[in-house]
Amino acid sequence: MLFPTITFAVFFLLVYAANWLLMPRLRLWKWMIIAASYVFYGWWDWRFVLLLVAATFVNQALGVQIARARRRRGGGRAAKRWLALSVVANLAALGYFKYVDFFAVNLDHLLSSVGLGAPLPLLRILLPVGISFLVFRVLTYTIDIYRGELAPASTLDFGVYVAFFPYLLAGPIARARDFLPQLRSPRDPRSVDAGRAFVLILGGLAKKMLIADYLSTHIVNGVFASPQSYSSWETLWGIVAYSVQIYCDFSAYNDIAIGISLLLGFELPENFNAPYTARTIQDFWRRWHITLSSWLRDYLYIPLGGNRKGRGRTYVNLIVTFLLAGLWHGAGWTFVFWGGMHGVGLALERARADVRRARGLPEPGATAGARALQRLAVFAFVSVAWVFFRADSMGGAFAVLWRLVAGLGTIGSAVTWPIVGLVVLGIGIQYVPRRLSGRLEGGLANIGWAGQGAVLALALFLIDTLGPQGAAEFLYFKF
Amino acid sequence: MPDDRHDEGSGRLPFDEGGNDDLFVWDGLRPPSRPAGLPPRRRDGYAAAGDESAARPRRAAPARGADDEWEDWLDPGEGAQRGEPAAGDGPGGPFGADALGHVPERRRPRRRRLSAGAVLAAMLIGFFVAGLFDAKAIETEVKGKPLGTARSIQLALLKPMVVLSGALQLDRPAEGLNAMLGRGEAAHHSIAEVKDKVKPKWPRKITRKDPLRLYIIGDSMAQVFGSSLENLAEETHFIKAKLDYKVSSGLSRPDFFDWPQRIIDQIVEFDPEATAVLFGANDGQNVLYKGKVLAVGTKAWQEVYARRVGKAMDILTRGGRRAYWAGNPIMRDPGYRERISMMDHIYEAEAKKHPGVFYISTWALFANEKGSYSEYLPDANGDPVLMRAPDGIHLTRAGGDRMAQATLDVIEKDWGIPQQP
Numbered sequence: 001m002l003f004p005t006i007t008f009a010v011f012f013l014l015v016y017a018a019n020w021l022l023m024p025r026l027r028l029w030k031w032m033i034i035a036a037s038y039v040f041y042g043w044w045d046w047r048f049v050l051l052l053v054a055a056t057f058v059n060q061a062l063g064v065q066i067a068r069a070r071r072r073r074g075g076g077r078a079a080k081r082w083l084a085l086s087v088v089a090n091l092a093a094l095g096y097f098k099y100v101d102f103f104a105v106n107l108d109h110l111l112s113s114v115g116l117g118a119p120l121p122l123l124r125i126l127l128p129v130g131i132s133f134l135v136f137r138v139l140t141y142t143i144d145i146y147r148g149e150l151a152p153a154s155t156l157d158f159g160v161y162v163a164f165f166p167y168l169l170a171g172p173i174a175r176a177r178d179f180l181p182q183l184r185s186p187r188d189p190r191s192v193d194a195g196r197a198f199v200l201i202l203g204g205l206a207k208k209m210l211i212a213d214y215l216s217t218h219i220v221n222g223v224f225a226s227p228q229s230y231s232s233w234e235t236l237w238g239i240v241a242y243s244v245q246i247y248c249d250f251s252a253y254n255d256i257a258i259g260i261s262l263l264l265g266f267e268l269p270e271n272f273n274a275p276y277t278a279r280t281i282q283d284f285w286r287r288w289h290i291t292l293s294s295w296l297r298d299y300l301y302i303p304l305g306g307n308r309k310g311r312g313r314t315y316v317n318l319i320v321t322f323l324l325a326g327l328w329h330g331a332g333w334t335f336v337f338w339g340g341m342h343g344v345g346l347a348l349e350r351a352r353a354d355v356r357r358a359r360g361l362p363e364p365g366a367t368a369g370a371r372a373l374q375r376l377a378v379f380a381f382v383s384v385a386w387v388f389f390r391a392d393s394m395g396g397a398f399a400v401l402w403r404l405v406a407g408l409g410t411i412g413s414a415v416t417w418p419i420v421g422l423v424v425l426g427i428g429i430q431y432v433p434r435r436l437s438g439r440l441e442g443g444l445a446n447i448g449w450a451g452q453g454a455v456l457a458l459a460l461f462l463i464d465t466l467g468p469q470g471a472a473e474f475l476y477f478k479f
Numbered sequence: 480m481p482d483d484r485h486d487e488g489s490g491r492l493p494f495d496e497g498g499n500d501d502l503f504v505w506d507g508l509r510p511p512s513r514p515a516g517l518p519p520r521r522r523d524g525y526a527a528a529g530d531e532s533a534a535r536p537r538r539a540a541p542a543r544g545a546d547d548e549w550e551d552w553l554d555p556g557e558g559a560q561r562g563e564p565a566a567g568d569g570p571g572g573p574f575g576a577d578a579l580g581h582v583p584e585r586r587r588p589r590r591r592r593l594s595a596g597a598v599l600a601a602m603l604i605g606f607f608v609a610g611l612f613d614a615k616a617i618e619t620e621v622k623g624k625p626l627g628t629a630r631s632i633q634l635a636l637l638k639p640m641v642v643l644s645g646a647l648q649l650d651r652p653a654e655g656l657n658a659m660l661g662r663g664e665a666a667h668h669s670i671a672e673v674k675d676k677v678k679p680k681w682p683r684k685i686t687r688k689d690p691l692r693l694y695i696i697g698d699s700m701a702q703v704f705g706s707s708l709e710n711l712a713e714e715t716h717f718i719k720a721k722l723d724y725k726v727s728s729g730l731s732r733p734d735f736f737d738w739p740q741r742i743i744d745q746i747v748e749f750d751p752e753a754t755a756v757l758f759g760a761n762d763g764q765n766v767l768y769k770g771k772v773l774a775v776g777t778k779a780w781q782e783v784y785a786r787r788v789g790k791a792m793d794i795l796t797r798g799g800r801r802a803y804w805a806g807n808p809i810m811r812d813p814g815y816r817e818r819i820s821m822m823d824h825i826y827e828a829e830a831k832k833h834p835g836v837f838y839i840s841t842w843a844l845f846a847n848e849k850g851s852y853s854e855y856l857p858d859a860n861g862d863p864v865l866m867r868a869p870d871g872i873h874l875t876r877a878g879g880d881r882m883a884q885a886t887l888d889v890i891e892k893d894w895g896i897p898q899q900p
Contacts, residue, residue: 190594
């Protein structure tokens with residue numbers, strides 16, 4: 001069930017009504033929200049629901065065992081073993097659904113190259129939507145219990161946390177310690193933050209349907225499918241358009257998820273903070289997919305040693321973290337390469353800063369011109385990396401990049417004013433100061449329910465009329 | 480140690496005094512007092528969105544395990560002055576500083592909030608009014624869905640809104656907007672204009688200066704197949720290709736997308752000499768014929784579908800043009816596979832009746848050595864390559880290339896174009 005569809009609108013109205021009618025009876029509410037979430041997830045394929053059930057019971061059992069072991073004198077090692085089992089079980093599930101064929105094929109290639117080839121069984125398992133998000137989410141539960149930062153919740157509460165439908169498919173990766181406390185008390189039916197919720201939902205729909213889908217069908221798909229049919233100028237715009245498309249598409253889903261959660265009375269973490277205004281790659285990762293980058297920081301980079309084991313090890317840790325981040329996104333070398341680019345970029349940035357510090361050199365100048373150049377440089381780097389993220393293969397990615405120089409001589413007609421306008425808009429909205437969006441939320445909140453209804457009607461009408469026919473899937477569903 | 484632990488318990492070990500051994504339950508005891516760090520419990524027992532995060536102590540560092548030193552993974556490094564903004568005007572970015580290393584959380588001003596009932600009223604007003612203004616477009620979208628009970632029910636529920644919208648002329652703004660955007664109904668060409676077009680000569684000498692004009696059409700399967708064929712065709716330097724596909728379309732439902740009319744329009748405007756075709760993925764559904772719904776797979780359905788395929792072939796080959804009709808590959812789902820196979824047989828039979836139409840079977844191209852469906856198939860070197868998308872229907876780039884090459888081979892042979900090594 002996709003967000004921008006009538007089916008979901010009807011589903012959500014029913015769930016919304018049930019949410020607030022049952023909220024005073026919290027336990028009953030929890031059963032209702034679990035059932036609704038299972039219906040939502042099962043709409044894709046009923047078998048996916050079994051995954052949610054399994055994830056709930058297995059991780060709850062392991063979480064309880066970890067907590068019990070921690071409480072016992074000398075139970076630290078036992079707790080560690082239970083934690084290891086949790087990590088292995090969850091990653092094994094992810095590996096089974098997502099990576100088994102990737103590794104089998106590549107192992108086959110490797111063995112063949114040394115004359116040991118033998119066809120390995122290729123399973124081609126049906127990939128549950130959003131499984132990478134699910135696994136990372138449940139790992140925050142067991143790991144934080146092990147770290148003593150969270151006590152196990154009831155199975156019912158944990159079941160709600162695992163299945164909560166707004167963030168189920170593509171994040172944000174809400175941590176157990178942030179979400180579970182919200183299940184302790186019923187949400188106040190007199191205090192729904194509708195102003196902010198509607199701004200997020202309508203803004204998300206506009207980004208997805210008016211910007212992302214248009215750029216996808218009118219330039220991005222063509223450039224990446226048949227790069228040799230386009231000029232250098234068109235290819236350049238195709239690459240930039242993809243950067244805007246992926247931002248608008250992914251942030252749109254998250255905005256809608258956060259908005260829907262607010263309407264149900266729950267707060268989810270922010271996931272994007274104007275990423276294309278970043279002046280360093282480091283800053284970019286503080287602004288792009290924030291819940292993923294903080295997850296990687298807390299559960300991968302820091303356990304690897306972070307920057308406390310010397311410079312060389314720091315660079316290695318950064319690269320390893322981002323190689324795995326790339327692999328998390330997809331079972332393909334293009335994703336690994338994309339992650340590796342960011343890891344190497346971060347390592348080089350860190351190395352440069354370390355050298356400058358060692359030599360006592362001041363930080364680079366912060367004039368307006370210098371800042372603009374830095375933002376442009378980071379955007380260019382990120383956009384080139386996105387080429388690998390989007391391409392079907394490494395060859396396909398290099399074909400697109402090669403076209404930047406091989407297609408000189410003609411301009412072509414694929415770059416139209418609407419494309420230019422939407423690209424500028426997609427980047428420009430990130431430079432809108434927070435206080436303005438805050439004022440918009442406040443303004444909408446202050447006009448009351450009738451006014452909000454009118455605004456909702458106008459916005460939905462415009463988005464539906466100006467947008468494409470039918471609802472395209474969100475890009476991050478395949479992760 | 481952070482204070483927002485959940486259900487701390489009484490401190491009694493669960494194994495003592497016959498504690499709870501339930502695998503899924505953490506000692507089951509309610510906390511004797513409310514853990515610190517959570518907002519004070521209101522007398523009415525409710526909490527609002529954002530209360531918990533607002534009450535949470537602001538951490539300057541991410542939480543960590545007992546043995547690990549605090550580490551900010553994006554720490555500027557040792558020696559950096561605390562409080563100095565890192566590149567990017569501080570971790571909070573250009574819009575505000577924040578504690579170093581912590582994922583920035585916005586401090587949001589308190590906004591007026593509504594009751595749940597008022598919000599529901601707002602949403603109902605919004606959906607209803609938007610629906611009134613957009614009723615016609617919604618109806619068109621629902622009409623395009625597969626024929627069946629669900630579609631009928633949805634159309635019945637929409638009918639009053641469509642009538643009301645028309646009566647109040649609330650459909651005018653949408654029409655005006657679409658006209659402004661140039662999305663109004665375009666003028667169509669007629670079949671007579673196709674006949675009047677300069678007759679392509681077949682066979683003729685295809686040269687680089689006068690390449691073959693190839694039109695590629697189809698449904699979503701044609702997106703990858705067509706772009707692969709475009710790429711391969713362009714690489715020959717003897718073919719100039721144009722891809723034209725429409726997702727969710729086919730020949731079963733001209734009410735959703737009228738391919739015969741589209742083909743006529745494109746022949747008049749692009750004047751192709753040859754067309755590569757790939758349909759069928761969406762055609763395995765009931766069709767509407769003279770007011771009656773014909774169930775897919777029945778004899779009546781097959782006759783009507785064959786007639787529609789034949790009509791498309793007539794248009795494509797008018798004036799001596801050539802058509803290369805690619806059959807669908809084997810599919811994963813058994814029921815779907817059966818329907819696709821039925822349609823492929825119809826394409827083959829109709830192609831035999833139409834001179835100038837070549838049917839290219841790709842079924843076996845995508846089957847393994849046992850003749851069964853397989854996502855992975857060996858390439859020229861014998862290495863397994865992923866050919867199909869996760870849905871068991873669409874093609875990957877490698878799959879598109881395989882199908883496109885088979886089609887291109889036929890085109891090159893037919894027109895005497897030198898085949899690429």
